[in-house]
Structure formats: C-alpha cells, structure tokens
Amino acid sequence: MSYRNISFSFLFITFFIAGCATSYHPENRRGYGFSEKQLSEQSYLVSFSGNSRTSPTDVQHMLLRRCAELTIQNGYSYFLILDKDSDTVTDVTYSEISKVHDHSESITKFVQIYLAHENDISPDGRKKAINAGIFLRR
Incomplete structure (x- = not known):
C-alpha cells in the first residue's frame, strides 16, 4: 500500500469516527x-x-x-x-422523543431519581417505578 493510500485511509477513518453519535x-x-x-x-x-x-x-435510553x-x-x-420541582414521583415522558432532531445541537437530558426496594414502594408508586434489572436486560 502506498503512502498516499495510507493517508487517504487515515483521513477517511478520522472523519468517520468524528461523525459518529x-x-x-x-x-x-x-x-x-x-x-x-x-x-x-x-x-x-x-x-x-x-x-x-x-x-x-438514544439520549433518553442511555440516561435511563x-x-x-x-x-x-x-x-x-x-x-x-x-x-424536579416538587420531589414527587412522576411518569417518564417520551414526548420529546417524537420531535424531529435537526442534528445542529447537542442534546442533554437529566432526571432526579429515588432508589428503592420493592417493599418500600407504595401500591400507587409501583405503577411508576422502573425495575432496574429488567430495564438492563432489554
């Protein structure tokens, strides 16, 4: 392989990696x-x-x-x-996911979470609790 081919390959790989999510x-x-x-x-x-x-x-999934x-x-x-305003349990909302992403800006999402054992969660809270083990197996 010539020096010119190596240089082109290096540039191609560099630009490919830089363009990844x-x-x-x-x-x-x-x-x-x-x-x-x-x-x-x-x-x-x-x-x-x-x-x-x-x-x-992808941002939402990696956050969760x-x-x-x-x-x-x-x-x-x-x-x-x-x-975030009241420290009460809320539903996970996915409304932002359906919006068109124009790739011109980075995206940051954040949540405040409360860790719990199953027997510490009220029956109403269980409807909104996320089982970490099951989520990670997806």
Missing part, C-alpha cells in the same frame, strides 16, 4: 456522556449529553440505562423518577 460512557472532557451527582443516600441527579449526531431517543446501573450498584432494585 455519542456512545455510552462517562462524561468526557467535551461534556458528552453520562454523569451523576448524589443528592442523598437514595437520591441522584443523573444526566446524559449526546453530540449533534445522537438522537433524542445509567439510572438502572446506579440503582443496582447501590443495592436497590427499583428507581422512581422525581418531578
């Missing part, structure tokens, strides 16, 4: 990936930032994946998503 990983120096901040023993603020090539659906991992790592089996 954000993968699942801790936040890097560019600010893409997941991060979390522990707010209390059972509460976290979790975020995921994707680059302009990452779809809103990190929530499920934190739940399992801390010895719990369920997490509940809290309303």
Whole structure:
C-alpha cells in the first residue's frame, strides 16, 4: 500500500469516527456522556449529553440505562423518577422523543431519581417505578 493510500485511509477513518453519535460512557472532557451527582443516600441527579449526531431517543435510553446501573450498584432494585420541582414521583415522558432532531445541537437530558426496594414502594408508586434489572436486560 502506498503512502498516499495510507493517508487517504487515515483521513477517511478520522472523519468517520468524528461523525459518529455519542456512545455510552462517562462524561468526557467535551461534556458528552453520562454523569451523576448524589443528592442523598437514595437520591441522584443523573444526566446524559449526546453530540449533534445522537438522537433524542438514544439520549433518553442511555440516561435511563445509567439510572438502572446506579440503582443496582447501590443495592436497590427499583428507581422512581422525581418531578424536579416538587420531589414527587412522576411518569417518564417520551414526548420529546417524537420531535424531529435537526442534528445542529447537542442534546442533554437529566432526571432526579429515588432508589428503592420493592417493599418500600407504595401500591400507587409501583405503577411508576422502573425495575432496574429488567430495564438492563432489554
């Protein structure tokens, strides 16, 4: 292979990699990936930032994946998503996912979660609780 072919191949691979969506990983120096901040023993603020090539659906999925991992790592089996203004349990909304993504900006989503064991959740709360183990098996 000539020097010219090697140079072209290197440039092609470089541009291909640069054009890819954000993968699942801790936040890097560019600010893409997941991060979390522990707010209390059972509460976290979790975020995921994707680059302009990452779809809103992928950002949402990777955010929830990190929530499920934190739940399992801390010895719990369920997490509940809290309303950021009132600390009450809220439904996961997917309305933003259906919007057209124009790839001109990065996307960041965040949630506050509460970690729980099944017997600590009220019957009404169980309807909104996410089983971390089942979520990770998807």
